Every structure is written in C-alpha cells, then in structure tokens.
Amino acid sequence: AVIEHLDELAESARIIGAVNCVSIRDGRLIGGNTDGKGFLASLKQVADPSGKKVLLLGAGGAARAIAVELGLASAAHIRVMNRDPKKAETIAALVQDNTSAKADVQAWDGEASVPEDVDILINATSIGLGDADAMPPLKGETLRKGLIVADVIPNPPRTRLLREAEGRGCTVLDGLGMLVNQGVIGVEHWLGKTLDAGVMEQTLKDIFGAA
Numbered sequence: 338a339v340i341e342h343l344d345e346l347a348e349s350a351r352i353i354g355a356v357n358c359v360s361i362r363d364g365r366l367i368g369g370n371t372d373g374k375g376f377l378a379s380l381k382q383v384a385d386p387s388g389k390k391v392l393l394l395g396a397g398g399a400a401r402a403i404a405v406e407l408g409l410a411s412a413a414h415i416r417v418m419n420r421d422p423k424k425a426e427t428i429a430a431l432v433q434d435n436t437s438a439k440a441d442v443q444a445w446d447g448e449a450s451v452p453e454d455v456d457i458l459i460n461a462t463s464i465g466l467g468d469a470d471a472m473p474p475l476k477g478e479t480l481r482k483g484l485i486v487a488d489v490i491p492n493p494p495r496t497r498l499l500r501e502a503e504g505r506g507c508t509v510l511d512g513l514g515m516l517v518n519q520g521v522i523g524v525e526h527w528l529g530k531t532l533d534a535g536v537m538e539q540t541l542k543d544i545f546g547a548a
Contacts, residue, residue, distance in 0.1 A: 339356050339359065340354075340356055341502075342365065342366065342481065343356065343359065343366045344365040344367065345365060345367045345368070346368045346369075346398075347367065348409070349369075349402070349405050349406055350369050350370040351373065351487070351530075352402075352405045352409075352431055352493050353370050353372075353402050353405050353431070354403055354443075356368035356369065357369075357371060357372060357456075357525070358370065358371050358523050358526055361427040362363075366492075367537050369522075369526060370538070371522045371523055372398065372402035372403070372515075373403045373404075373405055373406030374406055374517065375514075375515045375516065375518035375522060376399075376459075376487075376514075376515040376518075377403075377407070377509060378518035378521075379487075379514030379515045379518050379546065380457070380485075380487060382510075382514065383485060383510055384455065384456075384485050385410075386407050386410045386411070386412045387410060387411040387412065387500040388411065388418075388454050389412050389413060389414055389457055389513055390415075390455050391407055391412055391414065391455065391457045391458075391459065392416050392418060392451055392452070392455045392457070392459070393407075393415055393459050393461055394445070394459065394460045394462055395419060395460070395461040395463075396417055396421065396425040396427070396462055399461045400417065400428060400459075400461035400462075401428050401431070403459060404417060404431070404432050405431060405432065405435070405436070407423065407438065408431075408435065408436025408437070408440070410435050410437070412439055412440065413439065414438060414439045414440065414441075415429070415432055415438055415439070415440045416440070416442070416443055416452075416455075417429050417440065417441075417442050417443070418442075418443045418444075418445045418449060419442075419445055419505075420444070422442050426442050429441055432500035435542070445474070445481055447474060448474045448475060448476050449473075449475050450479045451475065451476075451479040451480060452479075453481070455484065456485060457487065458480075458484060458485070458487070458502075459487045459488075459489070460473055460488045460498055461489050463499060465488065465493075466490050466498035466545070467482070467492040469496065470497055471497060471499045471529045472498055472501070472527070475498070477501055478493070480505045481505065481506070481507070482505065482506030483506070483507070483508075484502070484507045484508070485507065485508045485509075485510065486487070486502035486507045486508070487509070487510040488509075488510070488511055489512045489515055490511075490512045491511070491512035491513050491515070491516045492512075493545060493546075494541075494542070494545060495510060495511060496511070496512075497515055499511060513538055513542065513545075514516065516541065517538045517541065520532065
C-alpha cells in the first residue's frame with residue numbers, strides 16, 4: 338500500500354511488488370525490499386547461487402522475495418513447491434518474466450522428495466516457527482550430503498529440518514543470517530552506516546536461547 342506514495346522503487350522491490358524499507362535521498366522517497374536481499378547475503382556466506390538449481394518450499398511473501406533475488410543473482414532454475422499451485426505459479430512467472438532464471442511449479446502433496454539435481458533447498462514456509470519439533474513434510478532420505486539446506490525460520494534457529502539435514506551431511510543455513518542481514522541492509526539505506534553483524538547475531542542467539 339505504501340508504493341503509491343513513493344518516488345522510486347529498487348528493481349527487486351518493483352518486481353516483488355512489495356516494499357518493507359523506505360529511504361530518503363535528496364528529498365525523494367525510495368522503496369526497497371530487504372527480505373530477499375537479507376537471505377541472499379546470508380546464502381552467499383556458504384554458496385554463490387549463480388548457476389544453481391533451487392527448490393523453494395512455500396509461496397508467501399518471503400518465498401516471493403527470495404525467488405526474485407535468486408533470479409536476479411543468476412540462479413539457473415527455481416522450482417516453487419506449494420500446496421496451492423496457483424500462488425506458486427505467480428512467483429514462477431515473476432522470475433521467468435523478470436530475470437534470467439528458469440522457473441516452474443510443483444504441487445506439494447504429501448511428503449515431498451528433493452530431486453537429485455537440486456543444489457539448494459529453502460524452507461520459506463512458517464513450519465517450525467516457535468516449534469522445534471515441527472518438520473515440513475519431506476522425505477528425509479532425499480536430504481543428501483552436499484545439498485545446501487536453508488531455513489528462513491529465525492526462532493528457533495536450529496529447526497528440526499536443519500538438525501535432520503545436518504545429520505545427513507548437508508550444509509545448513511539458519512534464519513538468523515537472513516534476519517541480521519535485513520537489519521544491516523536497512524541501516525545502510527537509512528544512515529549510510531554498516532553495523533557489526535556479529536554483535537547483532539549474538540544478541541539474537543542470546544534472546545532465542547540458541548547455542
């Protein structure tokens with residue numbers, strides 16, 4: 338709803354169609370979206386998404402922002418899996434029409450398998466938020482060594498998905514990095530200052546009781 342009041346949009350915010358960060362430059366209001374950018378900054382600590390194949394679970398706001406940023410970062414292919422395929426189709430179309438990445442959709446019906454050619458699995462659903470025992474319906478045996486498994490859930494940081502994936506030899510990425518990097522990016526927009534991400538992450542761990 339804020340978009341109609343702004344003077345300019347960052348490229349990803351325009352594609353996503355949502356703004357969560359507004360900065361003022363020379364009296365002009367510029368809208369951005371830090372959701373996907375925060376995730377991308379976190380992901381790049383373990384892997385460059387360029388040329389990678391991604392399986393994205395969920396089709397809400399976080400999934401939409403992450404899919405667009407991955408597309409802009411030259412991911413090769415993004416498959417959006419969701420119980421309602423129509424929502425997933427909207428996201429896949431945004432990626433196909435506005436980035437170099439290919440995208441398609443799969444209905445999430447029962448326990449899903451992670452295809453062997455997928456490089457990165459991302460849980461962008463709310464499954465696991467505030468519930469350390471909740472697990473997205475996935476076939477655990479398809480979480481293979483070498484797969485990167487990321488979760489957007491920041492609390493608890495070590496979700497059941499990440500614990501099980503780590504136990505199977507996957508490289509895991511929790512939701513704290515996304516949350517911290519969103520804060521870092523927002524403050525850079527507003528104040529032109531770069532905060533200490535390490536201090537922010539440790540503070541969140543203290544709050545959430547993470548090891």
